[in-house]
Amino acid sequence: MKTANIRNFAIIAHIDHGKSTLADRIMEQTETVSERELSAQLLDSMEVEQAHGVTVKSRSVRNFYHGDDGQEYEYNLIDTPGHVDFSYEVSKSLAATDGAILLVDATQGVQAQTIANLRLAVKHKLTIIPVINKIDSASADIAATEAQLRALRPEFKDTEILKISAKTGQNVHQVLEAIYQRIPAPAEGNDQALKALVFDSQYDPYQGIIAEIRLIAGQLQAGQKLLLMNENSTFTAQTVGIYRPNMQAVKTLKTGEVGYLVTGLKDINAIQVGETITDFEHPTQEALPNFQPPQSMVYAGLYPKEGTSYEALKQAISKLALNDAAFHYTPEQSEALDAGFRCGFLGIFHLQIIQERLHDEYNVEVLTTAPNATYHVYLKEPDARKEYLTITNPAKFPDFAKIDYVTESYVKAVITTPNDYLGAVMKLCEQHFGEMVDLDNQQELVTLTYKLPVSEIAYNFFNSLKSITHGYATLDTEFLDFELVDVVKIQIQINYAPVDALDILVPRQNAAQIAHKLVEKLKYTVPRRLYPMPVQAIVENKAIARVDVPPLRKNAAVNGEKRSISKKQQLLRRQSLNKRQAARSDIKLPQSVFDAVLNLDSEN
Numbered sequence: 001m002k003t004a005n006i007r008n009f010a011i012i013a014h015i016d017h018g019k020s021t022l023a024d025r026i027m028e029q030t031e032t033v034s035e036r037e038l039s040a041q042l043l044d045s046m047e048v049e050q051a052h053g054v055t056v057k058s059r060s061v062r063n064f065y066h067g068d069d070g071q072e073y074e075y076n077l078i079d080t081p082g083h084v085d086f087s088y089e090v091s092k093s094l095a096a097t098d099g100a101i102l103l104v105d106a107t108q109g110v111q112a113q114t115i116a117n118l119r120l121a122v123k124h125k126l127t128i129i130p131v132i133n134k135i136d137s138a139s140a141d142i143a144a145t146e147a148q149l150r151a152l153r154p155e156f157k158d159t160e161i162l163k164i165s166a167k168t169g170q171n172v173h174q175v176l177e178a179i180y181q182r183i184p185a186p187a188e189g190n191d192q193a194l195k196a197l198v199f200d201s202q203y204d205p206y207q208g209i210i211a212e213i214r215l216i217a218g219q220l221q222a223g224q225k226l227l228l229m230n231e232n233s234t235f236t237a238q239t240v241g242i243y244r245p246n247m248q249a250v251k252t253l254k255t256g257e258v259g260y261l262v263t264g265l266k267d268i269n270a271i272q273v274g275e276t277i278t279d280f281e282h283p284t285q286e287a288l289p290n291f292q293p294p295q296s297m298v299y300a301g302l303y304p305k306e307g308t309s310y311e312a313l314k315q316a317i318s319k320l321a322l323n324d325a326a327f328h329y330t331p332e333q334s335e336a337l338d339a340g341f342r343c344g345f346l347g348i349f350h351l352q353i354i355q356e357r358l359h360d361e362y363n364v365e366v367l368t369t370a371p372n373a374t375y376h377v378y379l380k381e382p383d384a385r386k387e388y389l390t391i392t393n394p395a396k397f398p399d400f401a402k403i404d405y406v407t408e409s410y411v412k413a414v415i416t417t418p419n420d421y422l423g424a425v426m427k428l429c430e431q432h433f434g435e436m437v438d439l440d441n442q443q444e445l446v447t448l449t450y451k452l453p454v455s456e457i458a459y460n461f462f463n464s465l466k467s468i469t470h471g472y473a474t475l476d477t478e479f480l481d482f483e484l485v486d487v488v489k490i491q492i493q494i495n496y497a498p499v500d501a502l503d504i505l506v507p508r509q510n511a512a513q514i515a516h517k518l519v520e521k522l523k524y525t526v527p528r529r530l531y532p533m534p535v536q537a538i539v540e541n542k543a544i545a546r547v548d549v550p551p552l553r554k555n556a557a558v559n560g561e562k563r564s565i566s567k568k569q570q571l572l573r574r575q576s577l578n579k580r581q582a583a584r585s586d587i588k589l590p591q592s593v594f595d596a597v598l599n600l601d602s603e604n
């Protein structure tokens with residue numbers, strides 16, 4: 001196919017606005033798949049996923065379209081994977097496209113995610129085709145949706161906005177025509193040195209890393225010796241191919257095309273998303289600008305639960321990290337939980353998704369400690385080599401006597417919400433020490449910009465935001481800077497033994513209140529013993545809250561029991577011996593104990 005006849009595009013939309021239905025219709029009308037195959041194929045891929053325990057889903061689909069102008073076009077429809085909250089995932093795919101179909105449901109109009117995705121597409125300088133969907137529905141309000149779209153982006157002209165039904169197929173032909181008419185073809189470059197962008201990758205136990213690539217220049221064939229420009233390592237291309245939507249090997253991938261490359265590389269860290277691949281013999285001069293992997297916002301410890309080995313967790317985590325460039329990990333050791341990993345996430349929701357994926361895809365059960373933000377700790381007597389310590393694990397927070405001051409990461413949070421919830425959203429941000437930077441009112445939707453400390457949004461902020469706006473708000477965060485904060489560490493001792501995995505860092509002004517709540521919660525979640533166990537919250541060497549976890553059995557030594565004095569003394573001696581032995585905390589802490597820390601915020 002001539003480069004001039006290739007088009008690479010994505011479909012972006014708010015949830016349920018019809019993205020999958022339109023993708024299906026496009027595949028059907030271009031005869032990539034038959035109607036019958038559409039459903040059969042979905043089932044197939046799920047079976048494969050189950051069998052291999054890896055995500056084997058097509059990221060891009062190549063379709064051939066016969067335009068009304070008499071020419072044949074190659075349409076590479078690139079899936080925008082990932083949950084709506086992971087704009088980074090969408091961003092990766094958009095980097096491989098030249099245009100986007102912005103789909104809006106006529107029964108709902110412009111929604112928060114429509115705006116968020118449009119913003120991303122504009123950022124990537126993509127040509128945008130605005131499309132109003134579900135015009136067949138009785139409750140469709142086409143005129144109002146059109147007005148909203150134009151208010152959102154005055155550049156959209158009346159005639160540009162297409163009105164379709166992805167369900168019935170009405171006017172989908174107009175979309176297919178608009179793709180080659182409006183979206184630019186990739187730049188020519190078949191005679192240039194190979195330059196390919198890796199925009200996603202997956203791991204196959206037999207074939208190693210399979211990279212999803214877009215060729216910016218040059219050509220690529222199986223057997224070619226390749227160079228990873230960032231990693232500065234070489235390998236030989238095993239197979240190259242395209243998704244139709246199943247994997248189909250091809251002889252050559254050409255400039256502008258999108259496809260897959262089987263690398264045979266078994267080291268899961270060998271290729272990062274954003275990598276530039278070139279020919280080893282005839283390399284291109286300059287690598288593509290690297291993707292900035294998003295900064296981890298929150299950190300939490302992941303430890304193997306009973307029945308899961310450390311090795312199994314390590315394997316699973318490293319494979320997941322390959323598939324999710326926003327997920328970072330380093331090994332760590334906890335006194336209470338033994339060997340595990342300190343992991344960095346984009347937010348608490350990302351953490352939940354990782355936990356679920358570990359369970360679903362790798363059959364690994366993990367115990368997750370309460371998440372925390374990143375702190376820079378400046379010491380009174382600083383190390384000559386390091387200006388400050390970077391703390392991502394509260395257990396490593398230095399002794400308060402040594403600390404000069406502490407700074408914490410702040411983010412710019414852009415929240416888009418329907419107008420009705422404006423008051424509630426502002427209140428929520430203020431409760432979390434937010435400082436308003438901007439407020440932009442666009443008809444029924446408002447975009448608010450706040451400066452917020454990461455620790456404040458690390459816990460339940462997003463859930464609270466979703467719940468007060470009935471799921472309609474979106475949250476986009478961007479790292480700003482580190483700012484001075486007054487935080488203290490709450491250490492928890494169970495039966496006089498410190499449990500490092502429960503350490504948390506909190507604002508000094510909230511420390512007493514949080515400490516009390518925490519020990520109260522622990523009272524009911526720490527597994528009971530035969531004797532009462534004190535649970536204490538220690539701040540700067542002082543116990544500021546304490547409860548006793550009630551014993552499993554009645555304390556035989558208390559008054560009222562019909563026992564001789566010597567029997568009671570004997571019991572007391574035994575109990576105190578038990579206590580002393582238990583002080584080297586051998587208590588197996590269940591997830592509910594860590595959740596107690598996690599859920600503290602929800603009752604504020």
Ligand SMILES: Nc1nc2c(ncn2[C@@H]2O[C@H](COP(=O)(O)OP(=O)(O)OP(=O)(O)O)[C@@H](O)[C@H]2O)c(=O)[nH]1
Nearest residue numbers: 015016017018019020021133134135137165166167
């Ligand atoms: N009436 C009508 N319903 C439609 C149309 N397009 C999609 N739908 C329905 O809308 C619902 C959501 O469609 P999907 O294609 O799954 O939407 P999506 O955007 O892919 O949703 P997510 O994958 O959850 O983000 C489904 O029940 C579709 O049948 C349309 O043109 N008309």
